[in-house]
Amino acid sequence: MHTDWTIYSSLIGAGLVLLLPREAKNLIRWVALLTGLVGLTVALRDYFHYDAIVTGLVAETGSGFVHLRDVPWITALHSRYHLAVDGISLPLVVLNGFVCVTGILFSWNIESRTKEFFAFFLVLIAGVYGVFMAMDLFLLFVFYELAIIPKYFIIAIWGSTRKEYGAMKLVLYSFVGSALVFIAILAAFFAAGGQTFDMLELAKHPLAREIQVWIFPLAFAGFAVLAGMWPFHTWAPTGHVAAPTAASMLLAGVVMKLGAYGCLRASMMLFPAGLEHWKWWIAVLAIVGIIYGAAVALVQKDFKFIIGYSSVSHMGFVLLGLVTLNVIGVSGAVLQMFSHGIVASLLFAVVGRMVYDRTHTRQLDELGGLRKAIPFACVTFVIGGAASMGMPGFSGFVAEIQVLIGAFAMSPWLALGAALSIPITVAYILNANNKVFMEKDDHGGHHDHAEDGHGHELPPISLPEKAAAVILMALLVILGIYPSIMMNMIKPNVELFLRGLH
Numbered sequence: 001m002h003t004d005w006t007i008y009s010s011l012i013g014a015g016l017v018l019l020l021p022r023e024a025k026n027l028i029r030w031v032a033l034l035t036g037l038v039g040l041t042v043a044l045r046d047y048f049h050y051d052a053i054v055t056g057l058v059a060e061t062g063s064g065f066v067h068l069r070d071v072p073w074i075t076a077l078h079s080r081y082h083l084a085v086d087g088i089s090l091p092l093v094v095l096n097g098f099v100c101v102t103g104i105l106f107s108w109n110i111e112s113r114t115k116e117f118f119a120f121f122l123v124l125i126a127g128v129y130g131v132f133m134a135m136d137l138f139l140l141f142v143f144y145e146l147a148i149i150p151k152y153f154i155i156a157i158w159g160s161t162r163k164e165y166g167a168m169k170l171v172l173y174s175f176v177g178s179a180l181v182f183i184a185i186l187a188a189f190f191a192a193g194g195q196t197f198d199m200l201e202l203a204k205h206p207l208a209r210e211i212q213v214w215i216f217p218l219a220f221a222g223f224a225v226l227a228g229m230w231p232f233h234t235w236a237p238t239g240h241v242a243a244p245t246a247a248s249m250l251l252a253g254v255v256m257k258l259g260a261y262g263c264l265r266a267s268m269m270l271f272p273a274g275l276e277h278w279k280w281w282i283a284v285l286a287i288v289g290i291i292y293g294a295a296v297a298l299v300q301k302d303f304k305f306i307i308g309y310s311s312v313s314h315m316g317f318v319l320l321g322l323v324t325l326n327v328i329g330v331s332g333a334v335l336q337m338f339s340h341g342i343v344a345s346l347l348f349a350v351v352g353r354m355v356y357d358r359t360h361t362r363q364l365d366e367l368g369g370l371r372k373a374i375p376f377a378c379v380t381f382v383i384g385g386a387a388s389m390g391m392p393g394f395s396g397f398v399a400e401i402q403v404l405i406g407a408f409a410m411s412p413w414l415a416l417g418a419a420l421s422i423p424i425t426v427a428y429i430l431n432a433n434n435k436v437f438m439e440k441d442d443h444g445g446h447h448d449h450a451e452d453g454h455g456h457e458l459p460p461i462s463l464p465e466k467a468a469a470v471i472l473m474a475l476l477v478i479l480g481i482y483p484s485i486m487m488n489m490i491k492p493n494v495e496l497f498l499r500g501l502h
Contacts, residue, residue: 040097087493166242177225216274226259329406
């Protein structure tokens, strides 16, 4: 397997983009798209190849990891360039590939500083790939920061709606979280004798319980900031609203998953005793985030804020599933990471690219009747909204029902609390759909003839937009109808993971 070439191809693509002349905007777009397709192809090939080799691995090592690279890196720090994938990280690698390709297609209209935009975009993608493969804590931290830094420039330069404030808030929250993670990494390193940052080695020699109890909340909270855990969530809606469409897709689709993945792979795997001590507190915070995010989304008047707070709510399901510590709950959390990544990417594309870029407003009261003006956007939002609501036949249902079952096994009250968000989610999705696509605009016109409220004709949905939307919608349906295509990989690896915690 050569999954690590997703990282290298993305960085090479970014370099090629920077070498191209600034005026060759179409060539820049095509190089970025081909780079994204190379990464996605490698990820998909290795995803479907994984099952063919993992049985022997599990029998031999008791682990589902396929080691890609493991060589000395910074010898003075005992840090190694160690990359590996398993059935938990591979679905997220594939997710990153799909969000990369569709994000580039939805950014086909970028005209301002096109070269810099796609270069930053591909460097960010490389950082995300790296986090999902890094098995050395120091290396993981480097990739983690590599994924955050380009985000600031993408939002601050190409964003809208208080873009500098949104970019700065995201980065400040991210770096506070990173500081907590770095303190936890150093504590784990020195408490284990200062000989290795390798997570698999550290997991074989767990720290004393009293040490884990205070290191674990630092590591978990540090990563959970990026996952949008309440009450550290406030950067997320602001950042989503300020970001351009592709950046919103990346932010909700994969960057928030970096936080959840870090909670699972680093915090939970290395500090199981700390996890056992704090799991109920995390579960309660997750429930608060689930209900709070849905309730706030219900009263929003800005279309993009609705989807932003929706992401906070759905990421609460991920965190809740992780701390159930049973196979069905944790498997549901991993599947929810993938599912929500696709759902959020699709919905942010509808709001940012299909609606806002054409009508130049996101206010629900100023929209209406777009069903006839841009019917493709209406269909896309209905399908994405159905998946977000957890309708059977879509990926969201498969993921959330597993989290609820896992939470019920932990405590029926937790399942009840999480389930309270479902009718609220239905309400804000249907309300947004009604306000934006169904109702006529009573503030100066209507949209019956592909026109905005000022009588200007709305541009039709472009071919790149349609292609990207169809890809994302197909994934939601395929995974909803045939979830075993992913669960057959996730579940055995979750069993191995949980076995390693005891």
